[in-house]
Structures are given as structure tokens and as C-alpha cells.
Amino acid sequence: MSVNADQVRHVAKLARIAMSDAEVEKMVPEFNNILKWVEQLGEVDTDGVEPLTAVIDNELRLRDDVVNDGDCRDDVLKNAPEAQHGFFAVPKVIE
Amino acid sequence: MSELTTKTIAELRDGIGAGDFSAREVAEAYNAAVVAGRSLNAYTVETPELALAAAEAADKARAAGELKPLSGVPLGIKDLFATEGVDSTSGSNILKGFKPTYESTVSGKLKAAGAGMLGKLNMDEFAMGSSNETSAYGPVISPWKRNDGGNAALTPGGSSGGSAAAVSAGLAAGVTGTDTGGSIRQPAAFTGICGIKPTYGRCSRWGIVAFASSLDQAGPMAKTVRDCAILLEAMTGFDPKDATSLDLPVPNWEAGLSSDLKGKKVGIPIEYRIDGVPSEIDALWDKGVEWLRDAGAEPVKISLPYTKYALPTYYIIAPAEASSNLARYDGVRYGLREAPEGGNLDAMYAATRAAGFGAEVRRRIMIGTYVLSAGFYDAYFTKAQKVRTLIKRDFRDAFAECDFILTPTAPSAAFGLQEKMSDPLAMYLNDVFAVPASLAGLPAMSVPGGLDGQGLPLGLHLIGKELDEQGVLNAALAIEERAGFTARPQRWW
Numbered sequence: 001m002s003v004n005a006d007q008v009r010h011v012a013k014l015a016r017i018a019m020s021d022a023e024v025e026k027m028v029p030e031f032n033n034i035l036k037w038v039e040q041l042g043e044v045d046t047d048g049v050e051p052l053t054a055v056i057d058n059e060l061r062l063r064d065d066v067v068n069d070g071d072c073r074d075d076v077l078k079n080a081p082e083a084q085h086g087f088f089a090v091p092k093v094i095e
Numbered sequence: 096m097s098e099l100t101t102k103t104i105a106e107l108r109d110g111i112g113a114g115d116f117s118a119r120e121v122a123e124a125y126n127a128a129v130v131a132g133r134s135l136n137a138y139t140v141e142t143p144e145l146a147l148a149a150a151e152a153a154d155k156a157r158a159a160g161e162l163k164p165l166s167g168v169p170l171g172i173k174d175l176f177a178t179e180g181v182d183s184t185s186g187s188n189i190l191k192g193f194k195p196t197y198e199s200t201v202s203g204k205l206k207a208a209g210a211g212m213l214g215k216l217n218m219d220e221f222a223m224g225s226s227n228e229t230s231a232y233g234p235v236i237s238p239w240k241r242n243d244g245g246n247a248a249l250t251p252g253g254s255s256g257g258s259a260a261a262v263s264a265g266l267a268a269g270v271t272g273t274d275t276g277g278s279i280r281q282p283a284a285f286t287g288i289c290g291i292k293p294t295y296g297r298c299s300r301w302g303i304v305a306f307a308s309s310l311d312q313a314g315p316m317a318k319t320v321r322d323c324a325i326l327l328e329a330m331t332g333f334d335p336k337d338a339t340s341l342d343l344p345v346p347n348w349e350a351g352l353s354s355d356l357k358g359k360k361v362g363i364p365i366e367y368r369i370d371g372v373p374s375e376i377d378a379l380w381d382k383g384v385e386w387l388r389d390a391g392a393e394p395v396k397i398s399l400p401y402t403k404y405a406l407p408t409y410y411i412i413a414p415a416e417a418s419s420n421l422a423r424y425d426g427v428r429y430g431l432r433e434a435p436e437g438g439n440l441d442a443m444y445a446a447t448r449a450a451g452f453g454a455e456v457r458r459r460i461m462i463g464t465y466v467l468s469a470g471f472y473d474a475y476f477t478k479a480q481k482v483r484t485l486i487k488r489d490f491r492d493a494f495a496e497c498d499f500i501l502t503p504t505a506p507s508a509a510f511g512l513q514e515k516m517s518d519p520l521a522m523y524l525n526d527v528f529a530v531p532a533s534l535a536g537l538p539a540m541s542v543p544g545g546l547d548g549q550g551l552p553l554g555l556h557l558i559g560k561e562l563d564e565q566g567v568l569n570a571a572l573a574i575e576e577r578a579g580f581t582a583r584p585q586r587w588w
Contacts, residue, residue, distance in 0.1 A: 001471075001474075003465070008461070011461050011464050011465050011468065012461065013445075014464050014468060015418060015448070015460050015461055015464040016422075016425070016441070016444040016445050016448055017445060017448045017449050017452070017457055017460065017461070018442075018445035018446050018448070018449035019449065027458070027461065030458060030519065031458075031461065031462070031465075033519075033520060034410065034458075034462055034519065034520070035462075035465075037407060037410070037520055038407040038410055038411050038475070038479075039407075040404070040407055041404055041407050041408065041411075041478050041479060041482055042478075044401070044404055044478075044481075044482050044485065046478060046481035046482060046485070049481040049484050049485060050481070050484055051477050051480030051481045051483070051484065052480050052481075052483040052484040052487060053480075054339075055295050055309055055310075055483075055487070055534075055535065055536035056294060056295050056296050056339075056341065056536045056561060058296060058339060058341060059342075060338070061335075061338070061342075063335065072196075075196040075197075076428075078194075078196055079192075079193050079194065079195075079196075079428070079429035079430070080427070080428055080429065081426060081427075081429075081430070081431070081432035082432065088427050088428060090427055090440055090443065091434055091438065091439055091440050091442075091443055092439075093439070093440050
């Protein structure tokens, strides 16, 4: 499979990365080179092979259903580019 | 340069314990070395006051007879470990100014063991790179030079490039690194030091900036195998805050060190002899086999048939996980925000991420987004996870015939800055020997083996069975004792 400029633009939108037309044009061949290279996996017969889910067997633990965190609003907001009234502030979402 | 900065961690620990020198003298020597080494660009933040505070605590602990395992040992911490109150930016502009209000489990364990922090170490942005050139702080310069009379600036490798340069140049007694697909082992090889990636799950990932969560593992880098064992003991252990942390006791790896390999079988994978690798690398590999034979091990040929598919598998899985992990950098909760005048929330996300991420990180997020997107998920991501199963099976089958595996660490010695930046695929090939063990979650280590014709270090790579860090360390020790690698970079900085 290979991608064109429109598809790269679509992926950039999904990834929420602003890209100029020049950047999109530059990325198309890079993208296709990498895709072509990873597509050699197509040679591998994986019929009946389960996809790997855990690299080292480990039990999925459940913790006790008790509150073990909280009361740290100021710590949470400390690195915010903009915080107001104890909240993260963002550009207006609803008109 | 003070001779204190040439000592191993074991020597510092024992010397402080015996009162041969104080922890304060050690911290001052290292703080001075860090300042004198600024031209290497190894540190992104210097914290001499923290190193001194830990040293004072160590000297008091000695007087009180309460020394801890790492009392007074000055360490550098890779920039992607969250360190309380100290900038932790993962080498990225998008985390500029981020000062965590918490400490990562691993760096916290090291501090609790008495170690002092000299500063934060430069790295490829979000650990995505093999030359440290993708860092927002600019590349780390290797302390090593070729012996050709030229003055070419070389890479220390990556992504733990600052970590490797710091140990090699005597700017830290030991350091933390992280390894997703070779990021501890390749830089260790390029700079003539040791580095081990333990079994996935040994070191807690809590508080480490995530790149590819099913692969990321922290580990130590230091001058010697023994030093790695000492640091690894302090770094590992169960952590309920990491869902993949292994609930197992921490072995006494240092006490268990033994280079007697009688009765052990070392596997030599035929698929790791690949075209285009300099003959010096293969020659060192052969020497490594002889050294292990001399230590009592029996070499056996093994086959890991899916080796050639490991890199393409990795370059689907790692970007996929990265695209998901890096979705959190949105300009809302921490780090950079770019909000175009009059733009909406979506415009803020897109502008922030375009301005904050460098070219390689953007490229990997894009690839990862693509392979996870509707219609392509099965063809790429699920396929890669199936091949990953086969790669893991390769190792399982091989370990029925041998106890550990020996390969070269990297397909070349350190290369020059700028030599590979224009070709992502050529850069990715650096990790051809390192990535399979990462995909299988296995412990693996690089130990210096010798110098190439240009006077640059080459590393040998040991891969062990699940949870058998001891076997890896012991085989590395046998090589270290026989290689007699004492070369250090000539100081020019």
C-alpha cells in the first residue's frame, strides 16, 4: 500500500499535527519508504498464530476498591500552561 | 581531572565506607567534571546542590554507621525520568519547563539507596533515535574521536546518548538509561561502557515518560559489569503503580557474580551474520566466543529464523504505541501551548503538537496513527503482533539448546554526526541486533570487547532467558575479565 498527499493530510488530522503543504509533500515519500519496508512482513505466514498480548506472562492484578489518591488539585494544575479557578483553561469550546 | 571520577561505583562505595575519602569529596569532584564537560552537551540540567546534599547525608550516615547501598554515589538521570522539582522534558520542546511534582519509582529507589543526582541527561526526543541527534537540546558529542587525525564529532549513540557520554567521560559514576529497542545497549557499545536492559517488568515504568509501553524498560549504564549489577539491584522491584511490574523478589545480583561458565552453553545465532557488517565486528564476535569457551562455556550454533523480520515488526509496534502514548501532549495539562489567535481547541492541539514535536517524533506519530487507523489495523498492527509471537517463539526454542546468546551489539562503531540523519531507514538499522530481544522482553546487555581500527569501542551483546539477568551478567563478566578493555577517551573537552 502507498499513500498520497491527501492521505498524509488525513493522518496528520487524526494525529492532531498541523502540517503545511510543503511538509505534507516532503512526508509522502518518507512515509511510503517506511511502509514499503515494513510490508516485508507480508512474506511471513502467520495463519493460526495468535498476536502477542503480553511479552512476559504476568497476572493482571486487581487492587482493593478503595480511594487511594486525591486532594492534590494544586499539584495536578501546577504545570498547566493556563489554569483558572482550579481548572485547566482552554479556548472556548461552546459558543 | 580528579582520580575520584575514574573510580568504579564499587570502589566509591567501599572507599567511602572505609573512610579513604568522603562522599563530599566525590560529589565535588563530579560536580567539577560536569561543569568541565559542558562541551559534550551530555546534561540538560545540572543539579550540583542535590549531589552535595546526598553526599552530606552519606558522610553523616557513615559517621553513624548507617551507610546505604549507594550512599554518596553520584549518578546522572536520563531526562525522561520524572524527578521532583527538576525539569523532566524527555529531550522535547513540548515538555519545556515541565517540573514534576512527583518522583519516578526507579529514580526514587536510587535516591532512597543513598545516591545523589548530578543532573538530567540529554537524550533523543522521547527516546526516538539512535544518535541523540533528535534531541531538542542538540546532539550529545561523544568523548571518543577516531584516531585518523581528523576531528570529526561522533555520536555517542542513542537514545541514551547523554547517559553513555557521561559515564564514558567521567561525568557520572553511573547513570540510568531506558531501552525500547536498543537505547541502552547501542550507546553503551559506542562509548566503551556496560549497560543492561533487564527483563520487561523488572523495573517499574511509573514516572518514566512513555514511548512504547510494551517495550520500554529502564536499566543502568556504568563502567563495569559489577557496577551494573549494583545499580540494577537498587532500581528493580515490584511496584503496584505499574500494571506490568513483576511481583518478584530482587535477586542479589552482585553477590551472585561469577565468571565460571562451566556447564553453560552459549548460543551463536547464524542469522546474526549479516551482509554489510564490517569484518572487525564479526572478528570481535569470534573472539567473544573464544573468551566464553575459555570461561568454560560450550558454544552451540542456534537458529532464530524470524530475526530479519524483527526491525519491521518493531517499526510498526513502537510507533503505534508511541502515537497513542504521545496523544497526551495537547497543550492543556503541561508543557508547551500554541494557541493561534481566534483558533478553537482543535487548532490549539494541532499547533501545539506541530511546534512541540521534532521531525522524527512527528514521523513516528504519523506512522503509528496510520497503522492503527480504521482499515489498516489488521494489515499492519495485528500482523506485527503475530510476527512478534513468532520472534518470541524463536527465543523459546533456542533456549531449549543454550543458556544465553552472544551477538555483536551494533552493526558498526560510532558514526559521525549528520552521517545518517537524512535516511531514517539507515538509522533504524543500528538496532538490528538489539531489537529482537526487546520484542521478546528478554534481559540483554552490552559489554565492551575491544577497539576497531579507528580506535573506537565495539561492544558484545548477551541475551538471556526471561528473568535470568544473573546469567547475562555472569557471561558479560567473563568477557570483561578476558577482553581487558581499559581504553578511555583522550580528554579534549
